[in-house]
Amino acid sequence: MTATGTQKIRVLLVDDQELVLMGNALTLDSTDDIEVVGKAATGEEAIRRARDLKPDVVLMDVRMPGMGGIEATRIITTVHPTTRVLVLTTFDIDEYAFGGLAAGASAFLLKSTPTDRLREAVRTVHAGEAVVGPRITKQLIDHYASGGTLHDHRGVAEKADPLDHLSPRELDVFACIVSGLSNSEICDTLHLSPATVKTHVNRIFSKLHLRDRVHAVILGHELRGRRRVR
Template structure:
C-alpha cells in the first residue's frame, strides 16, 4: 500500500495521514442503519475542521439518494443495512458517482462482505472498533485516492474468502487470467509482491529498483487489469491463481 507523504500505519491496520480535501473540508455522508452509530460517527467527525458531515442515511437506498443530492467526497458505508445493503449501494455509487469514494465499515474485520465491498468498488475498509483518529485519517486517505486497508489485513481477508467462495466471484477469475496475460514478466512479479502484502518501498527493495519505478509498474498493472486501486488488484491476484491461499498447518 502506498502511504501518503507524512503518513504512518495505524495500530489496527488503517493508513493514517494528513491530507485534506483540495477544495476545503472533505464532504462526508454517513450511512448506517443504527441511529446511535450514525450519531456517534457524526459526533466524532464534528470537531474535525478538515471534515464536514453533509448527510446521514439509514440504509443503502437512502445513501444513494443523498449522495446524488449532496455529492459527498466520501461515503462512510456500513456493510450490512436493510432495504439495500452496503455492497450493492457501493457498486451503484462506483458506477453512477465515480468521484464519490466509499469507506466501508463492518463490525467484524474478517467479514466476507468486506471483500465483496472492495470488489464492488469500495476504496477501503475499517472495522467499527477503530479509533476516532483512525477514522478521520482513513477518510483523508481515501479522499486522497489511496487504499485504506493495510496490506497484511487485506491479504488475510482475501485469503479467507476469495478463493474459498468461487461462486461469489461472478466469473472474475477467468477475466483476471485473461488480463494477466497482457502483463510483462516484471509487471507480473510486482503484482505478485503487491498481492502478498508488500508496500511500494518493500517491493522496491526486493526488486532492487526505485520506488518511482514501482509506482509506474503499478499504474500500468492497474490499467491492464482494469482495476481502480490496490485492493481490487490484490483480489484479482487471488482470483487468477497468481497467489495461492496459504492454509494453516494442522497439528497431528
C-alpha cells in the same frame, strides 16, 4: 480548504442509526482535513446523495431497511468509480467483508473501531489504499487458497488472460502488490524510484480495472494458478 490550502476529504455518512451518524459526524468534522458533506439512512438515499454530492469517501452501514449497504456500495462504485467506500458493521461476519469487497468497497471496519483509526482509514482510502482488518485479510487468503473467488472484477477475471495487458515490468510490480508490498517496499525490491513505482501501480489499476490494492490482491489470488502470477 485546510490550513495548507489543500481540499478537504468530502465524506458521506450512511447509517440507519441517528446516534451513529451524529457520532461519526462529530468525530470526522473535528478533523482539519475531513468534512462531512451529507448523511443518509438507507441504501437508496445513499445512492441519491452520492449522485448529488459526489463525495470522496462514503462510510457505509451494511444492515439497513430496504436496500442494504452491499448493494448500495455496488451501485455507487459502479456509477461513481472515483468514490471510495468504507464499509462499517457491528458484526465481524465474513460474508459482509467478502460481499463489501466484491461490491467495490476499499475498506471494512467494525463500528467499534477507535476514532483515531477511523479518521486514518478515511485518509488511507481516499489516498487509494485499502483498509481491511488482519483477521479478514487472513480469511481472504485462506478463501483463495482453497479455490474460492469473488467473481466481481468488472469482467477482468473471466478474460483468457487479463495479464496480457501488462508489460514485463508491470507484471513484476503486480506480483509485488499481490504479495502485500507497499510502494516503498516495491522500490527496494525492484530498485525503482518512487515516481516510477507510482506510475506503474496506476497503470496496472487502470489496465485491470482495479479500484485499489485490496482488489489487486484479490485478483492476484484468483489468478494464482496462472503462469505469470508468482
